[in-house]
Amino acid sequence: MIDISTKEVWFITGSQDLYGDEALKQVAKNSTEIANTLNNSALIPVNVVFKPIVKSSDEIFETLTAANQEKNCIGVITWMHTFSPAKMWIRGLTALQKPLCHLHTQYNRDIPWGTIDMDFMNLNQAAHGDREFGFMVSRLRKNRKVVVGHWSLDTVQKKIGDWTRVAAGWDDWQGAKFARFGDNMRFVAVTDGDKVEAETKFGFSVNSYGIGDLVKLIDAVSDDAVNDLVKEYEASYHMAEELLEGGEKRQSLFDAARIELGLEKFLVDGGFKGFSDTFEDLYGMKQLPGIAVQRLMQKGYGFAGEGDWKTAALTRAMKVIGSGLEGGNAFMEDYTYHLDPAAPRILGSHMLEVDPVLAADKPSCEVHPLGIGGKEDPVRLVFNGRAGDSLVAGLMDFGNRFRLLINKTVGEEVTEALPNLPVARVMWKPLPDFETACEAWILGGGAHHTCYSENISVEQMEDFAEMAGIEALVIDENTTIRDFKNTIKANEAYYMFK
Numbered sequence: 001m002i003d004i005s006t007k008e009v010w011f012i013t014g015s016q017d018l019y020g021d022e023a024l025k026q027v028a029k030n031s032t033e034i035a036n037t038l039n040n041s042a043l044i045p046v047n048v049v050f051k052p053i054v055k056s057s058d059e060i061f062e063t064l065t066a067a068n069q070e071k072n073c074i075g076v077i078t079w080m081h082t083f084s085p086a087k088m089w090i091r092g093l094t095a096l097q098k099p100l101c102h103l104h105t106q107y108n109r110d111i112p113w114g115t116i117d118m119d120f121m122n123l124n125q126a127a128h129g130d131r132e133f134g135f136m137v138s139r140l141r142k143n144r145k146v147v148v149g150h151w152s153l154d155t156v157q158k159k160i161g162d163w164t165r166v167a168a169g170w171d172d173w174q175g176a177k178f179a180r181f182g183d184n185m186r187f188v189a190v191t192d193g194d195k196v197e198a199e200t201k202f203g204f205s206v207n208s209y210g211i212g213d214l215v216k217l218i219d220a221v222s223d224d225a226v227n228d229l230v231k232e233y234e235a236s237y238h239m240a241e242e243l244l245e246g247g248e249k250r251q252s253l254f255d256a257a258r259i260e261l262g263l264e265k266f267l268v269d270g271g272f273k274g275f276s277d278t279f280e281d282l283y284g285m286k287q288l289p290g291i292a293v294q295r296l297m298q299k300g301y302g303f304a305g306e307g308d309w310k311t312a313a314l315t316r317a318m319k320v321i322g323s324g325l326e327g328g329n330a331f332m333e334d335y336t337y338h339l340d341p342a343a344p345r346i347l348g349s350h351m352l353e354v355d356p357v358l359a360a361d362k363p364s365c366e367v368h369p370l371g372i373g374g375k376e377d378p379v380r381l382v383f384n385g386r387a388g389d390s391l392v393a394g395l396m397d398f399g400n401r402f403r404l405l406i407n408k409t410v411g412e413e414v415t416e417a418l419p420n421l422p423v424a425r426v427m428w429k430p431l432p433d434f435e436t437a438c439e440a441w442i443l444g445g446g447a448h449h450t451c452y453s454e455n456i457s458v459e460q461m462e463d464f465a466e467m468a469g470i471e472a473l474v475i476d477e478n479t480t481i482r483d484f485k486n487t488i489k490a491n492e493a494y495y496m497f498k
């Protein structure tokens with residue numbers, strides 16, 4: 001359900017009328033070549049669309065407001081091939097609502113020492129032209145990404161590509177709808193927050209729906225559809241004996257499949273990109289949705305438990321950012337600790353809803369009692385996570401601002417069997433070390449619900465926070481508690497005046 005390949009970013013080159021037609025033709029030719037190269041780069045997952053050179057305040061305003069209006073346009077890349085006096089950019093930049101990436105490059109890679117003359121200099125002026133532009137963006141206090149280097153380099157194209165992914169995640173939020181079945185888990189603080197402020201800041205809406213509306217759809221699912229989905233389960237997973245035909249718990253599997261089909265219909269009919277539920281509000285449902293939620297997350301829906309709409313939305317955005325890459329992005333909870341001083345670790349899981357995008361191997365489909373929710377035993381997928389570089393990100397409402405807290409982590413193989421804990425699990429080591437990371441996370445007011453990512457970088461998450469205009473705090477290999485505390489204090493003052 002997630003495909004960003006049809007999205008586009010506009011490549012907009014700044015110049016001015018001073019240089020004459022010949023020079024401007026050359027600017028357009030060079031700029032087209034750069035845009036085409038970026039468009040064809042395997043490192044950039046969206047289309048890069050060349051736009052005619054802008055040379056005046058009116059042209060800039062028209063191009064940037066057209067970018068606002070174009071539905072497929074998720075951001076603009078600007079570059080000053082020549083000098084482009086930046087007062088011309090004030091009106092357009094002020095009106096621009098899409099994310100901005102300033103590519104600080106130059107058409108010529110090397111200085112042609114033997115032949116360089118004033119004609120060359122009339123064309124290759126990014127060294128000063130981009131600085132003039134940069135001043136204006138800073139003067140307007142606009143967040144943007146700056147990418148530096150020759151446009152032919154993989155490192156430069158990768159940075160642009162990574163940014164377009166983030167812009168796609170941001171674009172996905174605009175107008176997105178998230179459904180909440182029931183309210184927040186009673187008395188829980190961090191999962192709650194200001195939904196009006198969130199819609200203002202992030203562009204997505206969160207509304208709640210009575211569980212009865214969902215139950216009606218679940219009950220209306222046809223037996224044929226249920227049978228087909230059970231066959232799909234059997235073809236996809238290792239099935240527990242008791243769930244197989246003739247097995248003692250066979251009926252639970254049919255009930256679970258019916259829940260999945262009803263839930264999916266609700267989400268498709270309503271055009272939702274994600275949802276949350278709570279075990280305190282399941283009236284009329286036979287089981288707490290386990291496998292249903294797991295498979296819908298794998299399909300691309302954002303989800304978080306206990307009414308946690310912020311993490312559901314964050315997970316959806318991160319699924320878009322990482323779409324098409326190896327590895328996954330998944331709702332996660334800090335479940336329990338392994339405090340062996342030689343190798344302290346965090347075991348991540350949830351009571352049921354762990355996303356199979358993280359599965360190292362084919363999951364097994366099992367049914368077990370759940371001591372919470374007071375319903376029949378829920379069917380769930382059980383698996384272990386993978387080893388590899390990762391991060392966790394949490395989104396919290398601090399009253400006067402949202403904070404995105406990011407911790408760099410290293411995923412590890414789960415080698416123990418855990419025969420009595422039938423949930424999917426992921427294990428990781430937080431950076432810089434367990435004690436510092438957890439101390440900083442607690443000081444940063446970080447949630448126990450996060451999105452765990454195997455394919456998004458810290459830089460991308462910081463860029464995402466900048467697009468949203470919210471606070472980002474990072475815990476990584478360079479974090480010290482003293483600096484972290486000072487950053488929090490400085491940010492408190494910054495956001496008081498912002």
Ligand code: MN
Nearest residue numbers: 305306333350
């Ligand atoms: Mn939870």
